[in-house]
Amino acid sequence: MGFTHPDSDLSLTHLDASGQVRMVDVSHKNRSAREAIAASTVRLSADAFALLTAQANAKGEVLNTARIAGIQAAKRCAELIPLCHTLALDFVGIDFELDSQQHLVHIQATCRCSYTTGVEMEAMTAASVAALTIYDMCKAADKGIVIENTRLLRKSGGKSGVWQATER
Template sequence: MTKTSPFTHLDKLGQAHMVDITEKQVTSRTATAQSIVCFSADSFNKLTEDNPKGDVFAVARIAGIQAAKRCADLIPLCHSLALSNVSIDFNLLPDKHQVQVLAQCKLAGKTGVEMEALTAASIAALTLYDMCKAFDKGIVIEHTCLLEKTGGKSGHWQRTTS
């Protein structure tokens, strides 16, 4: 008797495979993900004032967008997707010395864009770390998660806790 796996990327024998989306319907799909980047008070001030490396947020935004576009090259079983939009926003949380990185990906397609949004948020956060590590090696990246997704067979899903 063959046991059915809850993992969509494993076949009945437990072997990794790419999910066949040939027969799935094309729907409008979006996904929003976040990463939180935690700084010391001093480094948060340096980041939000005059950074000698230039516009740190512009570099991180471009890195996040590029990461979403290259997600299938990074995660072995992801489908290559024709993204119609990728946006990266940064919310400064000065009371906590944090930056919330928000990444949203959109497309009309047969599979979701959750992995692209998560990859975009992660790489934008890592780029902030890279740009600021010269003055703070203690930066922490935390709480990378999917916040919301729409479209597809499972419809709308939204995180209810932060």
């Protein structure tokens, strides 16, 4: 199937038995409903956070722009990540939670489709690009913005079923 480590049952499915890069063949898999939820956090200075929440950012309404960018990124994931399959997404949602005490924007991206492979990369790409868009739109007020903790929170569907992240 993929490249398997000699001391483990784990394998890298994007490598063949000889270690060469390959796209995973999903033609034999059954279609199933699949969902992935990913997150990213943007840490801003107090001043940049105040501008963002007051919607006084010089480049326009930040969160709606980040939402659209995240959705667009999920739809174009296969153009960005070389071995991703092109998916017909049924849903992409980007939600934001603001933490005014710590000046954080928590981003959650949800992707759904019915296909033969999962949507984890689409959700991760959506969360990442939404975070990068917030950085781009707020960098005039704070070049030290930090994007952190980008990760998969949950995935469901397919042969492997449900996977849920544990706190780290």
